[in-house]
Amino acid sequence: MLRITLPSNNIEERKYLLDVIFNQFLKIPYKITLSKKIRDEYIIYLENNKSIIIKDYFFSLYPNNLEYLHIDSIPQNIDYFSHKLTEKEIPILFGKTKLEIKKESITSHIDIFATIFFMLTRWEEHVITSRDNHNRFRAIDSLAFKFDFLEKPIVNEYIEFLWNILIQLGYNKKRFKHNFSMVLTHDVDETLAYPTNKKFLKKFIGDIVIRKKPLLAIKRAFEYINQKKDPYDTFDEIMDISDRYRLKSNFFFMSGGTSRYDNRYNIESLSTKKLIKKIKARGHYIGFHPSYNAYNDFKQFKFEKEALKSSSNLNIVSGREHYLRFELPTTWQIWEDNSMQWCSNMAFANHSGFRAGVCYSFTPFNILTRKQLKIKEKPITVMEVTLITESDSVESFEKKINYYLDIVKKYNGEFVFLWHNSNFKNYEDFSINKMKAYSAIYEKTIKKYIELCK
Numbered sequence: 432m433l434r435i436t437l438p439s440n441n442i443e444e445r446k447y448l449l450d451v452i453f454n455q456f457l458k459i460p461y462k463i464t465l466s467k468k469i470r471d472e473y474i475i476y477l478e479n480n481k482s483i484i485i486k487d488y489f490f491s492l493y494p495n496n497l498e499y500l501h502i503d504s505i506p507q508n509i510d511y512f513s514h515k516l517t518e519k520e521i522p523i524l525f526g527k528t529k530l531e532i533k534k535e536s537i538t539s540h541i542d543i544f545a546t547i548f549f550m551l552t553r554w555e556e557h558v559i560t561s562r563d564n565h566n567r568f569r570a571i572d573s574l575a576f577k578f579d580f581l582e583k584p585i586v587n588e589y590i591e592f593l594w595n596i597l598i599q600l601g602y603n604k605k606r607f608k609h610n611f612s613m614v615l616t617h618d619v620d621e622t623l624a625y626p627t628n629k630k631f632l633k634k635f636i637g638d639i640v641i642r643k644k645p646l647l648a649i650k651r652a653f654e655y656i657n658q659k660k661d662p663y664d665t666f667d668e669i670m671d672i673s674d675r676y677r678l679k680s681n682f683f684f685m686s687g688g689t690s691r692y693d694n695r696y697n698i699e700s701l702s703t704k705k706l707i708k709k710i711k712a713r714g715h716y717i718g719f720h721p722s723y724n725a726y727n728d729f730k731q732f733k734f735e736k737e738a739l740k741s742s743s744n745l746n747i748v749s750g751r752e753h754y755l756r757f758e759l760p761t762t763w764q765i766w767e768d769n770s771m772q773w774c775s776n777m778a779f780a781n782h783s784g785f786r787a788g789v790c791y792s793f794t795p796f797n798i799l800t801r802k803q804l805k806i807k808e809k810p811i812t813v814m815e816v817t818l819i820t821e822s823d824s825v826e827s828f829e830k831k832i833n834y835y836l837d838i839v840k841k842y843n844g845e846f847v848f849l850w851h852n853s854n855f856k857n858y859e860d861f862s863i864n865k866m867k868a869y870s871a872i873y874e875k876t877i878k879k880y881i882e883l884c885k
Contacts, residue, residue, distance in 0.1 A: 433461040434476040438469050438487065440494040443801040445473075448544050450803065451551060451793055456590050458607035473544060481600040483593075484538040488526040489545030500798065502558045509578050512541060516595040521588050522580045524549060537596050543589050549574075550586050550788030552796045553777075556759045563781075565754050570782035581784035582834075587791070587842045609791065609843040613880045614809060615673060615680045616775060616849045618720050618751060621695040622703060624663040624857065654857075665855035666706060670713050672874050676881050681716045682852070683750045686739040688722030689731065692754065698742045707743045717743050719750030719771075726756040729765050736769055748772035751811075751849075755780045760797040767804045775847055778811035783818055783831065786810060790844030812839055814849040815869070825868045832876050840883045848876065 433453065437445050442465065453459045471491040475483040493499035511520040512528040526542035549555065556568040563569050575581035594606065625631040631651075638648035654662065666682070673680045684707065686698040696703055707717055719739055725732040740747050748771055752762065757776050766774045777787045787793075792807045812835050822828035839846040855870045 432478065433459060434464065435461050436464045436466050436469060436474040436476070438471070438473075438491065439465045439467045440470075441490040441496055443803075444490065444496075444548060444796070445544070447796045447803045448548055452544075452547065452590065452593070455793060456791060457594065459604070477597070477600055477602055479601050480535075482536045483596055483600065484536060485543055486526060486538065486540045487545070488540075488542040489548075496801065497799070500554060500558055505555050505558065505574060509574075516599060517592050518588050521592060522578060522583075522585060524574070532599070537600060539596070541592075543593055547586050547589055547788075551793055552798050553759050553787060554798050556757075557798060565756060565780075566758075567754070567756055567780065568759075570779035570784070570786075573779075573786075575784065575786075575788065576782065581779075581782065581786075584785045584788055584790050584838060584842065584844070586785075586787070586789035587844065591842075611840055611843040611884060612845050613678060613877065614775070614845055614847045615678055615877075616718075616751065616811075616847060617669060617680060617682050617852050618753070618849065619682055619684045619852055620720070620753070621663050621853050622706060623661045623696070624853065625661060626696070662856040663853040665852045666710065668855065669850075669852060670710070670715055672877065673715065674713070676877050678877065679715050680710075681718050681749060682710055683718040683720035684739055684743075685720045685722060685735075685753065686742065687731075687735040688724070688753075690723040692723040694722075698738055704742060711743075711745070716749070717745050717747070719747050720753055721750065723753050723756065725765075726752045727758045727761045727765070729768060732765050733769055749774065751775045760795070760799055763795045763804060763806065763808070764797055764800075767806045771806055773807040773809055775809040775811055775849075777808055778814055778817070778849075780814075780817060781820070783813065783821060783835070790839045790842055790846070792845060809845060809847050811849050812836075812845070812847045815851065815854055815873075819869060825872065828869060829872045829875065832872060833879065836876060836879060836883070846880065848873075 435449060446463065449461065449463065453461050471487045473485040473487060489499070506524050510523045510528045512523050513520045514530055523541050525545035527540040529540035531538040555574060559568065559572050561569065561572055570576045570581065573581065635648050635651055638644050638651060669680055684698060685693065688694050710717060719736055721732050721735055725735055736747055750771070751774060755776060755778060762776065773792070779786055787808070787810050789810060790812060792809045795804045795806065795808050797804060813832055818828055818831055822831060836846055850873055854866070856866050
């Protein structure tokens with residue numbers, strides 16, 4: 432068992448870090464001792480009496496708990512550090528690029544804990560107030576984007592760094608191995624593209640008048656007239672693929688809303704109930720997709736969750752926010768207070784990458800109440816909409832998906848795959864035939880995952 436001595440300030444934040452790192456990620460038992468004598472370092476004692484000293488370049492500057500929640504606390508510049516104990520170059524957010532290695536101890540001037548806390552809690556999203564037109568924190572405002580490490584799971588890299596230090600000092604316990612896994616998720620924004628002729632006409636006119644894309648209108652009309660099946664009704668095809676590889680799909684349904692982005696189908700309608708019943712019968716999962724304004728509205732969230740629970744006759748425990756709207760720490764707290772078991776909200780809508788810097792599930796931390804939550808966050812690895820808009824061809828799209836799949840495999844993490852049922856055949860100004868080329872990558876990715884598991 433490790434013995435870890437901590438300074439006596441920001442205790443809840445420090446305890447949270449130790450739980451995530453040693454309990455959730457590394458599965459190493461430890462015991463905490465608080466000390467008023469040490470102020471600017473963590474000391475980790477191994478059973479062989481050797482020690483790791485991690486210098487504290489963050490919390491030691493803010494001894495009054497929430498004092499760090501200020502935009503000036505975000506690093507203005509970062510360095511990079513490369514060593515045999517690190518994986519190539521790792522970005523140094525807090526501390527110095529200095530590692531002192533002695534026979535009985537290793538002292539890291541890289542503040543491992545502050546960086547992991549920064550990434551997992553997302554506290555920068557609380558102190559930076561700029562937002563996009565959907566009131567979402569923008570990827571371009573993140574430190575990870577500005578310094579080009581958004582596409583790196585730096586928390587995983589830091590965990591490897593810490594593990595390598597332990598091994599260097601003679602830690603001889605067998606390492607816990609995470610299970611490389613794939614979580615298939617599908618946000619059901621719409622069950623049908625054209626539930627009525629009126630809906631078709633509305634989209635057709637919108638293509639011409641609003642989107643000013645007459646060619647899209649012509650394509651839509653051609654596909655609507657010649658369709659054998661509604662292009663959004665892809666549920667059987669998605670489940671067929673999942674069944675083929677013995678995986679389960681999670682379908683996140685909407686059940687209300689107060690904005691123009693909601694209520695595209697009725698959770699109480701016979702057709703929706705029949706669809707949910709079919710998904711249940713085939714052994715796949717039903718989850719929750721809260722409406723556009725429910726991300727920071729507890730009552731709205733609760734009302735919609737209960738509606739879905741009643742309609743599906745299921746205990747609803749998982750899901751994802753509509754439009755990836757997320758307010759820190761309010762959204763996580765709402766999910767927690769509604770007894771949800773896991774959510775998957777950590778991704779930027781307009782840029783791929785590791786928003787929380789990690790490819791493992793983890794329990795969030797409410798930075799304002801200073802309490803660790805019980806709900807698990809499963810960060811999104813790939814959302815098809817994001818990668819399609821970032822890619823200039825089907826080939827580059829596939830290459831980028833494979834890049835993320837390989838990274839998650841490297842750390843035996845969770846590859847959380849989001850592909851909307853409505854984008855399996857059609858996507859914005861793509862024709863059905865063009866979208867088929869993209870959606871073919873969906874099954875290819877799953878097939879590659881299965882091969883990587885062997």
